[in-house]
Amino acid sequence: MNPRSPYVHRPSSIHRLNPLTKGVLFLCTVVIAFATSSLTTVLALLGAVVAASAAARVARELARTVAKSAFVIVALIFIVQGLFYPGSRTPLYVVGPLTIWQEGLRFACFTASRLLAIIGATVLLMLTTRPEDLVSELMARGLSRKLGFVVLMTMQIIPNMQARAAAILDAQRSRGLETEGRLIQRFRAFLPLMGPLVVGSIISLETRSLAIEARGFSSPTKRVRIEDIPDTRWESLVRWGASLATFGFVVWRLVRWISSLIR
Amino acid sequence: MQATGIKGTAAKTTAAATARADGKSETVERAGSLDTAGIILEDVCYEYPGGVAALKGISLRISQNETVAIIGENGAGKTTLAKHLNGLLKPTSGRVFVDGVDTRGRTCAAMARLVGFVFQNPDDQLFQNQVFKEIAFGPRNLGYPADKVERLVKWAAGLVGIEGLLERHPFDLALAQRKLVAIASVVAMDTPYVILDEPTTGQDYPGTQKLATLVAKLHAAGKTVIAITHDMEFAAAHFARVIALAGGRVILDGTPNEVFSRPDELAMASVEPPQMARLGQRLGLEECVLDQEALLRALGLV
Amino acid sequence: MDIVVDSLTYTYPGQPGPALRDVSLEVRSGELCCLVGANGAGKSTLCCAVAGFVPHFYRGEMYGAVLVGGQDTVQSTIGELARRVGIVFQNPFDQITGATLTVFAEVAFGLENLGTPREETVARVEGALRRVGLWEVRDRSPFELSGGQQQRLAIASVLAMDPPVIVLDEATSQLDPSGTREVWQIVANLYESGKTLLVAEHKMEYVARHATKVVLMEGGRVVASGPPSEVLGRDDLEAHGVGRPPFMSVVRALREKGLWDGEVPLTLEGAAEVLRKVSGR
Numbered sequence: 001m002n003p004r005s006p007y008v009h010r011p012s013s014i015h016r017l018n019p020l021t022k023g024v025l026f027l028c029t030v031v032i033a034f035a036t037s038s039l040t041t042v043l044a045l046l047g048a049v050v051a052a053s054a055a056a057r058v059a060r061e062l063a064r065t066v067a068k069s070a071f072v073i074v075a076l077i078f079i080v081q082g083l084f085y086p087g088s089r090t091p092l093y094v095v096g097p098l099t100i101w102q103e104g105l106r107f108a109c110f111t112a113s114r115l116l117a118i119i120g121a122t123v124l125l126m127l128t129t130r131p132e133d134l135v136s137e138l139m140a141r142g143l144s145r146k147l148g149f150v151v152l153m154t155m156q157i158i159p160n161m162q163a164r165a166a167a168i169l170d171a172q173r174s175r176g177l178e179t180e181g182r183l184i185q186r187f188r189a190f191l192p193l194m195g196p197l198v199v200g201s202i203i204s205l206e207t208r209s210l211a212i213e214a215r216g217f218s219s220p221t222k223r224v225r226i227e228d229i230p231d232t233r234w235e236s237l238v239r240w241g242a243s244l245a246t247f248g249f250v251v252w253r254l255v256r257w258i259s260s261l262i263r
Numbered sequence: 264m265q266a267t268g269i270k271g272t273a274a275k276t277t278a279a280a281t282a283r284a285d286g287k288s289e290t291v292e293r294a295g296s297l298d299t300a301g302i303i304l305e306d307v308c309y310e311y312p313g314g315v316a317a318l319k320g321i322s323l324r325i326s327q328n329e330t331v332a333i334i335g336e337n338g339a340g341k342t343t344l345a346k347h348l349n350g351l352l353k354p355t356s357g358r359v360f361v362d363g364v365d366t367r368g369r370t371c372a373a374m375a376r377l378v379g380f381v382f383q384n385p386d387d388q389l390f391q392n393q394v395f396k397e398i399a400f401g402p403r404n405l406g407y408p409a410d411k412v413e414r415l416v417k418w419a420a421g422l423v424g425i426e427g428l429l430e431r432h433p434f435d436l437a438l439a440q441r442k443l444v445a446i447a448s449v450v451a452m453d454t455p456y457v458i459l460d461e462p463t464t465g466q467d468y469p470g471t472q473k474l475a476t477l478v479a480k481l482h483a484a485g486k487t488v489i490a491i492t493h494d495m496e497f498a499a500a501h502f503a504r505v506i507a508l509a510g511g512r513v514i515l516d517g518t519p520n521e522v523f524s525r526p527d528e529l530a531m532a533s534v535e536p537p538q539m540a541r542l543g544q545r546l547g548l549e550e551c552v553l554d555q556e557a558l559l560r561a562l563g564l565v
Numbered sequence: 566m567d568i569v570v571d572s573l574t575y576t577y578p579g580q581p582g583p584a585l586r587d588v589s590l591e592v593r594s595g596e597l598c599c600l601v602g603a604n605g606a607g608k609s610t611l612c613c614a615v616a617g618f619v620p621h622f623y624r625g626e627m628y629g630a631v632l633v634g635g636q637d638t639v640q641s642t643i644g645e646l647a648r649r650v651g652i653v654f655q656n657p658f659d660q661i662t663g664a665t666l667t668v669f670a671e672v673a674f675g676l677e678n679l680g681t682p683r684e685e686t687v688a689r690v691e692g693a694l695r696r697v698g699l700w701e702v703r704d705r706s707p708f709e710l711s712g713g714q715q716q717r718l719a720i721a722s723v724l725a726m727d728p729p730v731i732v733l734d735e736a737t738s739q740l741d742p743s744g745t746r747e748v749w750q751i752v753a754n755l756y757e758s759g760k761t762l763l764v765a766e767h768k769m770e771y772v773a774r775h776a777t778k779v780v781l782m783e784g785g786r787v788v789a790s791g792p793p794s795e796v797l798g799r800d801d802l803e804a805h806g807v808g809r810p811p812f813m814s815v816v817r818a819l820r821e822k823g824l825w826d827g828e829v830p831l832t833l834e835g836a837a838e839v840l841r842k843v844s845g846r
C-alpha cells in the first residue's frame with residue numbers, strides 16, 4: 001500500500017462499492033453544492049457525507065482531516081463575512097468599533113457548509129477508495145491506457161519525489177549549502193535542490209518508460225485485468241439515478257436563474 | 264602495485280586505532296583527554312523517527328590520516344553512522360566529536376568545512392550544466408576566492424581522474440562517470456575528512472582503479488578517508504582499517520588481516536571475505552592472506 | 566531462440582559519434598552470453614538493440630541488422646518483441662511501473678497488456694514469483710522491497726511473459742553482495758531451463774563461473790568473443806578495461822613460474838584445487 005495515500009482499509013459496504021459509483025456520487029455532491037443557493041440543501045449534502053463516513057467507519061479520520069484542512073479558512077469566512085458582508089442591515093452584536101451582522105453570519109454559514117460538504121466529499125472519497133482502483137476502473141471503461149497510466153504513475157511518483165527531495169537536501173547541506181536562516185539563503189538554495197530533483201526524475205522516467213514498454217505497454221491487444229472490481233446492476237442504477245437527478249437539479253436552477261433575470 | 268604501497272604507509276597510522284567493540288571504556292577515557300584530534304564517537308545511539316533503532320551504542324575513534332573501510336550488509340547502520348560524522352544526523356544519545364567539535368552544536372553546512380560526504384546516488388547532488396561548475400560549487404559555498412576555487416577544482420578532478428570531462432554537461436555522462444564527478448565535487452572542498460558512501464557501486468574496472476588511486480592520494484595528502492563499501496576486494500586492498508557493522512553495532516574493528524580472518528563474525532554481517540582470503544581458508548591456512556603474493560608465500564610457492 | 570547481430574552501427578540522436586561500430590555477434594539458442602568491458606564500451610546500447618529499444622524507442626541512425634529468432638527487430642513492433650525478449654535494467658527502483666499496488670499485480674502487468682486470459686495470467690504470475698523467491702511477499706507494495714528483491718521482481722515481471730530470450734543490462738551493478746548472489750542464482754537457473762541469456766556484467770567472478778560465451782567490448786566495438794577461459798585469459802584483458810578475477814590471476818602466476826601447465830579454472834573452488842595440487846597440501 002502506498003504509505004502516503006490517505007486510504008484507510010476498513011471492512012465496510014462503502015469501501016466495497018465500485019470506485020466508479022463513489023466517483024459519480026462524489027461529482028454529484030460537488031456539482032449540487034456549487035449549483036445550489038439553499039442552506040438546507042447544503043446541510044443535507046453535509047449530512048449525507050457524514051452519514052456515509054459513519055457507514056464507512058472512517059468518521060473520525062474524516063473529521064480530523066477536514067478540521068485540519070478547513071479550520072483556518074472556515075474561521076476566516078465567518079470573520080470576514082460576519083463583519084463585512086455587503087448589504088447587511090441587521091446588527092447582531094456590537095463589539096467596540098466592530099459590528100457583527102446577521103446577514104453576514106447567515107451567508108458565512110452557507111459558504112462554510114458548502115465548502116465543508118465539498119472538502120468532506122473529497123476526503124471521504126480518498127479515505128475509502130484507492131486512486132489506483134478508480135483509474136483502473138476508468139481505464140476498463142474506455143479511458144485511454146496512456147492517459148490512465150500517466151495519472152497512476154504521477155500518483156506514485158509524487159511521494160517518491162518527496163523522499164528524494166530529502167536525500168538531495170542532505171547531499172547539498174553536506175556540500176556546505178546553508179538551507180536554514182535568512183530568506184536570501186533559502187532562495188539561493190532553490191536551484192541546487194530543484195535541479196537534481198527534476199533531472200533525476202527525468203532519468204528515472206526514461207528507465208521506467210523502457211521498462212513498461214518491455215512489458216507490452218504499447219501492445220495493441222485489449223488489456224485483460226486479473227481482477228475485476230465487482231459491480232452490480234443496483235450500483236449502476238444508483239449512478240444513473242444520481243447523475244440524472246443532478247443534471248435535472250442543475251437545469252432547474254438554470255431555468256430559475258434565467259427566469260429571474262427576465263423578470 | 265599501488266595497493267601494497269598504501270598499506271605500507273597507512274599501517275603505521277592504525278596504531279592509534281585502538282577503539283574496538285571491546286575497548287569502549289578506553290575510548291571514552293580518551294575523549295576527555297587533551298588529544299582531541301580525529302573523530303570520536305562516544306556510545307552513540309540513534310533512533311529514526313518512528314522508533315527504528317539504527318545505531319545501538321557505537322564507540323570508536325578514527326585518527327587523522329587513517330583510511331577506514333566500513334562494511335556490513337544493507338540495514339546494518341553503515342550510512343546512518345556515516346551521517347553522524349558530518350552532523351547530518353545528531354545522536355539520540357551519546358556524542359560525536361570531530362577534531363574536538365561536538366556535532367550537536369553545529370549545522371551540517373558548518374561541519375562541511377571539516378568533513379566532506381559523497382552520497383551514494385550522484386543524481387542527488389549534481390545540478391550544474393558543466394562539470395567544472397559542479398565541482399566548484401562546494402568550495403564556493405565555503406567562501407574561497409575564485410583563484411583558489413579554480414585550483415581546487417583542477418586538483419580534485421586530477422585526483423579522481425576526470426580532468427578530461429571538465430567542460431562536459433554532467434547529464435551527458437554515464438552514471439558511473441557522474442559518480443566520479445560527485446566525488447570530485449566533494450574532494451574539491453579540501454576537507455581533512457572525506458567520507459565516500461559506496462564509491463565503487465556501478466564502477467567498472469578502470470573506475471575502481473581510479474578510486475583506489477584517489478584513496479592513496481588523499482591519504483598521502485594527509486587526509487582521513489572513510490569509505491562505506493560492499494566491495495571486499497576494494498576494502499582489503501586499499502584501506503588500513505576495516506570496521507564491520509551488524510545490527511547497529513561494531514562487531515569487528517582492526518586491520519584487514521585481523522578482520523578478514525574472522526569468518527564467523529563476518530558471516531553475522533553477511534560479508535564474504537575477499538577471494539584470496541577465501542582461497543587461503545579453503546587451503547587450510549592459519550593466517551589470513553589478502554593478496555596474491557602473501558597467498559603464494561604462505562603456500563611456499565614463491 | 567538465437568540472436569544474430571550483423572554489422573550493427575548505431576548513433577544516438579544528437580551524438581557526434583556512433584555508440585556501436587560494426588558490431589557482429591551470434592548468441593546461439595540456450596547460451597549464456599556475457600558482455601564485458603568498461604563503461605561506455607557499448608554494452609547497454611547492444612542490450613537495448615537486442616530488445617528493440619534501439620532504434621524503436623531511441624530513434625537515431627542505425628545500419629546493419631539485429632535478428633532475434635530469425636526476425637528483424639526493425640520490422641517488429643516493441644509489443645511483439647516483448648513476447649520474444651525480456652529485459653532487466655540497472656536501477657531496480659526505476660523499473661517498477663508505479664501503476665500497481667502489489668508485487669503480484671506488478672508481475673501481472675505485462676500479461677494484462679498482452680491480453681492474456683485471466684486464469685493463465687494468474688498461473689504464470691505464481692510460477693514467476695515462486696521462481697525468483699518472492700511468492701511470500703506477493704501482497705506487499707513493490708516500493709517496500711529491498712533493492713535485491715526489487716531486482717528479482719523486475720526479473721519475475723519479465724519471466725511471467727515467458728520470453729525465450731532474456732537480457733540483463735548490468736542488473737547487479739547497484740546491488741549488494743547478497744542481492745548480486747540472488748540474481749545470479751536465478752540467472753543460472755534460467756540457463757538450466759533453456760533460456761537464451763545476454764548479460765552485461767562488471768562482476769567477473771560471476772561471468773567466469775556462469776558464462777558459456779564472453780564478448781569483450783571497447784569503444785563500441787567487439788574486441789574479442791569466445792569461451793570465458795579464452796576471453797578472460799587474454800593477457801591484455803586489463804588494458805581493455807576489464808579486471809581479471811583474482812583467483813584466475815593466482816593460477817596464471819603459477820603458470821608463469823612453470824608450476825602449473827593445466828587449464829586456468831573458472832571458479833574459486835577450481836583455483837583452490839589447483840593450488841592444493843601444486844603446493845601438495
